[in-house]
Amino acid sequence: MRKRGIVAAGAALVGGVPVAAWGLMGQQNYQGLPASELDYAFQPWDIGDGVAAVAGGLALALALAGVAWLVRASLRGAMDQRWWGVLGPLVALGLMAGVGWRILTAGGIGANIGAGLLILFGTPIAAGLLLWSLAWAFWLVTQRHGTEGGLGGGDLGGVASRGV
DSSP, X not given: OOHHHHHHHHHHHHHHHHHHHHHHHOOOOOTTSOGGGSEEXXXXXXXXXXXXXXXXXXXXXXXXXXXXXXXXXXXXXXXXXXXXXXXXXXXXXXXXXXXXXXXXXXXXXXXXXXXXXXXXXXXXXXXXXXXXXXXXXXHHHHOSOTTTXXXXXXXETXXXXXXX
């Protein structure tokens, strides 16, 4: 498998998940009042629900294609399996971002308690996931031998797990 294809598949997976979660979840407004009378912690984007659903469906298809490509590359040995330790937290972070944006922009009556809880608890979790991914990627790039640990060697798009 080509290194560029593996990087593109990783980007499709990591970039597709937040858009799919955001688009397929839909706007989470209170159902009793029109949108003009609701209170918002953050104003939602002026995108119709149909357009958001189509974008979410396309992003989901893109993310599924990316994960299929990466699993295939991983099983064939073209991608070092330890890179899943970088991709997994980034996918979880993307899911949190997509769902979190819908929570932050939900219209309601009065205070949006979900937005406050998301900011209070979601921000440190998101920072931890991002730092984990960055640290793990840095460790993989700077490691001397990619076959240590028995998980197999390989490259991920020009970034060698066997060192530079």
